[in-house]
Amino acid sequence: MQIILGIPGGIAAYKSADLARLLTNQGHRVRCILTEAGARFITPLTLSSLTGEPCYGANPDQGEWRANPSIEHIELARWADIMAVVPATADLIGKAANGLASDLLSTVLLATRAPVLWAPAMNTGMWSHPAVQANLSRLRSFGHAVVDPDDGLLACGEEGSGKLAQVDAIAEAILMHGAAKLRSLNGKRVLITAGPTREDLDPVRTLTNRSTGAMGIELARAFRDAGAQVQLVLGGDLPAPWGVETARVRSAQEMLAACQARWSGADGLVGAAAVADQRPETFAPEKVKKGEGPENLVLVRTPDILATLSAARRPGQWILGFAAESENHLAHAAAKLQKKQLDGVLVNDVQGGRAFGDQTNTLTPVTAQGPQAPIGPLSKDALARAVVQWWNFQIEGRGTVQ
Ligand SMILES: Cc1cc2nc3c(=O)[nH]c(=O)nc-3n(C[C@H](O)[C@H](O)[C@H](O)COP(=O)(O)O)c2cc1C
Structure with a gap:
């Protein structure tokens, strides 16, 4: 399967490296797209080394998007059998729910016809905010899948819902939603x-x-x-x-x-x-x-x-x-x-x-x-x-x- 893994700027971004490696080891092709904030948490070098595929940056002057900025987002949108955003930030969820396309990842999310899956991770207050929940409902209404976060101790020190779901559960969800149906x-x-x-x-x-x-x-x-x-x-x-x-x-x-x-x-x-x-x-x-x-x-x-x-x-x-x-x-x-x-x-x-x-x-x-x-x-x-x-x-x- 050909998987695009979108990585925005959440503290759980380091776990997406594990996810990329797991999916690659299972024989899938994984291409990562970092947002600008995502690239502050994890480097393209880590991701391209783990996947053996190019890792794309946020803007046409960054990373692989440089090569052919006019059509790259459409090529990637077509290439994907599924797009997964891990860890999904409140910010990107909000953008995608409202059809904004201000960088490569949000543009590919808008252009693709592949199934899209979100695995959110954020502070409990952010997660339970009605704006975030309304945006997620909107994404669900587009047919997108959401792997709900777990409860637990969050990086901010608070305890509650908002912890990124287990990496292997996210991998299973990606394969389930992306598999060509018989x-x-x-x-x-x-x-x-x-x-x-x-x-x-x-x-x-x-x-x-x-x-x-x-x-x-x-x-x-x-x-x-x-x-x-x-x-x-x-x-x-x-x-x-x-x-x-x-x-x-x-x-x-x-x-x-x-x-x-x-x-x-x-x-x-x-x-x-x-x-x-x-x-x-x-x-x-x-x-x-x-x-x-x-x-x-x-x-x-x-x-x-x-x-x-x-x-x-x-x-x-x-x-x-x-x-x-x-x-x-x-x-x-x-x-x-x-x-x-x-x-x-x-x-x-x-x-x-x-x-x-x-x-x-x-x-x-x-x-x-x-x-x-x-x-x-x-x-x-x-x-x-x-x-x-x-x-x-x-x-x-x-x-x-x-
Ligand atoms: C240290 C740090 C950790 C953050 N962790 C999260 C997070 O777990 N979830 C989230 O939704 N936003 C988090 N943010 C906020 C996002 O980075 C911020 O909203 C950013 O604009 C997201 O941009 P992006 O969605 O384009 O990647 C964090 C910010 C910082 C500085």
Whole structure:
């Protein structure tokens, strides 16, 4: 993605260097534009060194804007897939809300047709001032996105709202708003399950598995970035991804209930959770004392979430399942596809503990047409994006999937 990072004169400007580096390391092209005040807080040399791209100054006689001042602002406006202003000052927010174009950054903001995102940071009094809030509402009415500041101790010594949001949350917001939307997923509602379930024996002991939820969370991000409205039903302890409505659950029964409450409103389901197949027959409300527990655990089956939702689906809803197999992967996946009436199964080879918690992974899709070319090995975020593209292609190719 091609990102223009506008950096006005806020004390948090130094954090935009980290943001530029993070986005560059993720393979995006980042060009920075400093305002005159911004250049007092951070230097063009820092930014161009981190991004490997030119850094632009405020005026035609500064920095790269010198080269061809008559059209540079239009070229930059066209070049951008997204523009992000970090940290957004009260001053620049006010200018942009009123269509002023007094320097390069405000001019490019006015000229661009790319999505624009603001991450404000300022003193609490400034942030809560009705003028700033009215200007932000105006920007929102133009379709701009705003990543609200956090609460905390501000550089001015005051405590309150106005602290720049976390750099990685801003990076996610930029990617989400700037990603080219996949046509057949744009606006679609996708329900995703992720993570392990936990089946408690008593208040301290539990039966669970080695899933972390990382793959499902990356899938939630990738579907979100492809334009889908994602609802995530999440087991385990990993943090929920930004911009995804997340319901946290513990047991298989809770996961099923959370899915059932959301399923009729969804266009598709991705069942990436590692759901426990069995749970203890009884739950002891008080901790079972050492030596007093039974020698043998009696287990009963948990509900089959995919099969239950598959049986309740309406025409047009699609379901992708996951299978973690340690042997005979493709045959097991084909049987699961058939038995639960799924549209696709993505098979993990988990022999020797592979896949759980690893940074890279390979998935082999199995559909009614049989096994397909493996996707990977890739890092889990790249793998998730590749899965979304593969699935988008399947939906586009077949019209609706049933
Ligand atoms: C030390 C210092 C820190 C500042 N920090 C902020 C800030 O965090 N947020 C803000 O909106 N303005 C801040 N300002 C005020 C802006 O720098 C000032 O409004 C400037 O005109 C902004 O210009 P620009 O929006 O063109 O970059 C700060 C000023 C100084 C001197």
